[in-house]
Amino acid sequence: MERAFFEQLAMPLFDQLYNHACWLTGDRADAEDLVQETYAKALKGFGSFAEGTNLRAWMFRILRNAFLNSRSGLKQKTSYLEDEETGLDEAVAHEVTPEALLLATESQEAVFRALEKLPVAHREIILLCDVDEMSYREIAQVLDVPAGTVMSRLARARRNLRAALGAREAVR
């Protein structure tokens, strides 16, 4: 009963995957397509999935690849390429003091809006780390990159978010 086993393991991830897909695409219909495709592909490939390895990371990776191949994903693909080369000016982010950051986080909506505005590669890694609470190792599996890349990309993503929040705070 491989299907029953897959259902038992994969369905608890449903809410998480759907939420992540919505954050990636910014559209519920697109997110539904992604999740549906993810489950179909995961079921198909479940035979090759090695038991004991991380099913969650494996399914998030399938979702991510499906997203990158989708129409909305292709549009944002450039942000992945740009990510590694264009480092933000670290000084800008760090002008945002801990006090300003604390103030900015007072507004839940402001945090969400800042997250939405991030390049998808940054939004994605922050979500995997802070929202889905994955370890760097898991994130490396999802993104199919070395653990060192996870650390540096995460640092850039956080600076970026911090700058966005600080700017918002400054405007207010």
Next chain:
Amino acid sequence: MTACGQDRNALAAYLDGELAGEQERKLAEHLRSCPECAAEVAAQVRLRRAMKPAAMRFAPSAEFRRKVQGQIAPKRSAGLRWLWPAAVAALAMMVLAVVWTRQSAARNEAFQEVADLHVADMASANPYDVVSSDRHTVKPWFQGKIPFAFNLPEFAGSEFTLLGGKLVYLHQQATAQLVVGTGKHKISVMIVQDDAKFGTALPFAGGVSVRDSFNVETWEKNGLRFYVIGDAEQGAIHRLAQALQGANG
């Protein structure tokens, strides 16, 4: 770098729980003595906490969940759904088979008794208790011997000749057996109080059927069951049956 020379990424890794034991211990120690780093960590902790509700911002509809679940669910659930009526049908078939077998057994039993009586009578050295071709003699003879009354048609001028009658037992019930001749053939007519057990089991009501080389016709009328059995041709059996039905209408 912070003013105190601490790596900000190390602070983040510390909060993510990704620092190795020794590094983690050292940083924890540093945070206790450095207000600047402590403030930075506090702000980052706050930001992470503000991020948590993002986990529940988008919830899938129950309908969508059912849709996906339906697509990945094991075939068994779908299978069972159509297996259910199949199981009911199979069970119904079994019940029918049992009923049919039992009816068939009862039918064969009923027929066998009738046929046995007929054969026994044909082979008997004393085939009749009452020998008469006169229905007005035969019919009264049965009075007091059987718990019912019946009528006989007028055979004079027909192809049939009444040969005689005999008291027999069919289904453990007193039965009037009449022997009617036609040509060289002898036909037995059995009249007995109807027993639902045998009556419903007999499929050859309403026509002549062939059982073990005998032609037989049976019917029920006014609580009486009639059997007409013999090796005469089917048409003769049927005509005799009709004559009896006419007399007992």
